[in-house]
Amino acid sequence: MHELIADMPMDQRPRERMLTHGAKSLSDAELLAALLGSGIPGKNAIELARDLLREGFSALAQCDAEQLSKRAGMGVAKATRIIAAFEIARRLAKDKPGDPPHFDVNAFSRGFIARSRSMTQEHLGALFLDSRSRVLREREIYVGTATKAFVSTREVMRYALDANASGVVLYHNHPSGDPSPSEEDLRYTRKIDRSLRLVDIRLIDHIIAGAHGFTSLSARGFK
Numbered sequence: 001m002h003e004l005i006a007d008m009p010m011d012q013r014p015r016e017r018m019l020t021h022g023a024k025s026l027s028d029a030e031l032l033a034a035l036l037g038s039g040i041p042g043k044n045a046i047e048l049a050r051d052l053l054r055e056g057f058s059a060l061a062q063c064d065a066e067q068l069s070k071r072a073g074m075g076v077a078k079a080t081r082i083i084a085a086f087e088i089a090r091r092l093a094k095d096k097p098g099d100p101p102h103f104d105v106n107a108f109s110r111g112f113i114a115r116s117r118s119m120t121q122e123h124l125g126a127l128f129l130d131s132r133s134r135v136l137r138e139r140e141i142y143v144g145t146a147t148k149a150f151v152s153t154r155e156v157m158r159y160a161l162d163a164n165a166s167g168v169v170l171y172h173n174h175p176s177g178d179p180s181p182s183e184e185d186l187r188y189t190r191k192i193d194r195s196l197r198l199v200d201i202r203l204i205d206h207i208i209a210g211a212h213g214f215t216s217l218s219a220r221g222f223k
Contacts, residue, residue: 028049029046029050032082035085036081036082037081040074040075051071052068052071060082065083100135103129103133103169109216110214112171112209113210117211119173121143121144122143122173122175123140123173124141124142124144124151124170124171125172126168127168128168133204136164136165137159137163139159142155154195156168156192156195157196166202167203167204168192168202169205170192170207171207171208172185172207173209174209176210177210179209179214179215180215181215186217189206205219206222
């Protein structure tokens with residue numbers, strides 16, 4: 001006579017073990033049993049899961065809902081739960097992100113020029129990079145007036161630390177269309193550079209976009 005899961009000691013039940021020790025602590029059959037939710041007459045959920053897994057997860061994943069519903073008298077509800085779980089796994093695998101893109105000053109600046117042409121105010125943003133110059137995160141930090149878009153260095157540092165960044169690329173636009181840096185641009189860049197160095201983060205560049213071109217302060221030797 002089969003044993004009901006409800007009759008098992010609490011620390012042996014798949015659902016309770018998952019809650020206490022995490023899903024990694026369960027066997028393949030126990031994971032599938034948690035998904036099934038219940039067994040069928042004559043078999044508890046774990047025994048049913050073992051039957052379904054005789055040829056492994058790969059073979060089970062090839063079955064459609066109709067095939068599964070007929071196996072061992074499982075029914076449509078259990079079959080569709082299994083099909084849905086496999087489809088979620090496939091979509092996760094397909095959407096798995098690759099390595100973050102590397103920062104390329106020319107490619108980024110061309111894109112930012114196109115985005116900023118319709119802006120009537122200055123927008124200040126930042127790219128946060130890892131130690132290999134890969135872009136971890138991009139954030140618009142502040143929208144200013146037609147001639148000013150600077151914000152406290154503390155805000156830039158906070159976002160950089162939150163992203164666990166090793167480097168920062170600042171960028172902002174000049175609605176006038178002229179990408180030449182102003183004295184205020186240069187002062188702000190030096191101020192940010194000094195502040196980031198205090199927390200071992202490098203200011204990689206400060207890009208200023210105009211209507212048809214950009215200025216890289218790094219290329220101009222702002223340091």
